[in-house]
Amino acid sequence: MRLFSIFAVFLLTLSATPLAADARGDAKKQVEFGIAVAQRGLWREAIYRWERATQIDPTYAAAHNNLAIAYEHEGELDKARAAYEKAVELEPGNSFIKQNYELFKEINDRSTRQDNQ
Amino acid sequence: MTARLARTTSSLAAVVLTAACTSYFEIPIETPIRPKLDVSAFQRVFVAGFVAGGTEDVDGNLETTRLLRSQLRTKSELRVIDADALPLMEVALDGHETPAATNVDKPGDKPSGPPTIKDDADLEPYEHVFANVEYWKRIGEEYQQPLIVTGTVMFAPQARSGIVQRDQEVYDSFGRRRVVPVRTYMERKGFVLKPKFIFIDGRTGTVLHSENYREEILYNANQTSPALSSYFELMDRLIPSFLSTLSSQRIKGTRILLQ
Numbered sequence: 001m002r003l004f005s006i007f008a009v010f011l012l013t014l015s016a017t018p019l020a021a022d023a024r025g026d027a028k029k030q031v032e033f034g035i036a037v038a039q040r041g042l043w044r045e046a047i048y049r050w051e052r053a054t055q056i057d058p059t060y061a062a063a064h065n066n067l068a069i070a071y072e073h074e075g076e077l078d079k080a081r082a083a084y085e086k087a088v089e090l091e092p093g094n095s096f097i098k099q100n101y102e103l104f105k106e107i108n109d110r111s112t113r114q115d116n117q
Numbered sequence: 118m119t120a121r122l123a124r125t126t127s128s129l130a131a132v133v134l135t136a137a138c139t140s141y142f143e144i145p146i147e148t149p150i151r152p153k154l155d156v157s158a159f160q161r162v163f164v165a166g167f168v169a170g171g172t173e174d175v176d177g178n179l180e181t182t183r184l185l186r187s188q189l190r191t192k193s194e195l196r197v198i199d200a201d202a203l204p205l206m207e208v209a210l211d212g213h214e215t216p217a218a219t220n221v222d223k224p225g226d227k228p229s230g231p232p233t234i235k236d237d238a239d240l241e242p243y244e245h246v247f248a249n250v251e252y253w254k255r256i257g258e259e260y261q262q263p264l265i266v267t268g269t270v271m272f273a274p275q276a277r278s279g280i281v282q283r284d285q286e287v288y289d290s291f292g293r294r295r296v297v298p299v300r301t302y303m304e305r306k307g308f309v310l311k312p313k314f315i316f317i318d319g320r321t322g323t324v325l326h327s328e329n330y331r332e333e334i335l336y337n338a339n340q341t342s343p344a345l346s347s348y349f350e351l352m353d354r355l356i357p358s359f360l361s362t363l364s365s366q367r368i369k370g371t372r373i374l375l376q
Binding site: 073097 | 368
């Protein structure tokens with residue numbers, strides 16, 4: 001019985017791994033396309049692509065990071081903050097994400113600063 | 118020192134490791150910042166002048182009025198009204214008891230002009246002028262109901278002493294250069310700038326919004342820096358925040374896209 005359980009878990013793991021890899025692969029294609037269009041200044045299209053990427057693979061930190069940058073560029077600062085926080089949560093050790101988030105916070109704090117003293 | 122070295126090494130390693138594992142692209146972005154105040158009802162702005170004090174080397178009223186007008190002219194969509202700054206100190210004192218610290222040259226002389234403002238407490242007798250709705254409504258009517266910018270400006274010298282950390286170059290026996298932090302006791306002097314910007318609706322005479330700032334600059338005690346250049350240096354730091362109250366700004370920067 002115990003052997004059967006271990007075998008079942010093994011089979012499940014084997015079948016789940018390609019699914020996860022597929023999801024990441026699809027999401028990665030969206031992210032790459034988003035980068036290509038963002039570099040040409042097409043930020044709305046980039047947002048659409050990166051939103052798709054985060055739907056396909058919600059654990060893809062790079063997609064959340066890129067989405068946050070695009071929101072920031074479009075002035076949607078609340079959405080940008082949420083996306084940065086998600087990216088940091090997923091990859092707390094990623095120094096690029098942390099650097100982007102710090103720069104964002106500096107600007108966001110400046111824009112919301114009132115009666116600061 | 119060992120802990121600091123370990124921290125630096127680990128953060129460097131993190132950057133190298135992240136860079137090695139990830140494809141990244143630097144991209145320029147422009148973040149639009151919405152104004153804090155809705156000024157869509159106004160077509161004009163009138164920087165009316167300030168109750169200023171602190172040092173006699175800089176006319177805080179004149180310089181601030183001039184600087185804000187020139188900034189608004191180039192960085193906001195409102196039309197800037199060119200008119201003499203209002204004599205706010207006289208207006209505030211009109212009908213009120215004159216504060217104690219008056220400009221008296223010799224004992225027995227009559228006060229010659231408004232009292233000298235040396236510190237924050239000296240500003241208090243003038244603060245009520247900003248709440249004088251009738252006065253500001255009248256000014257608003259005179260200048261076709263603009264947005265009125267006024268307030269107080271305190272720009273004063275200050276001195277401070279204490280332990281300061283600074284970097285020092287040292288050379289070892291092999292002639293290798295190193296920079297090490299050194300803590301030394303220093304006498305420092307400089308200036309502190311404390312403006313309060315008040316935004317008044319020229320149609321109703323009521324205060325719409327106010328903002329307080331505080332910026333300071335300190336130099337070595339043996340270094341001389343003109344008061345006016347220190348004033349402009351400090352104003353430079355807070356001008357972006359002042360402008361973002363009235364007009365949308367686009368802040369340029371770069372971010373890292375990840376694959």
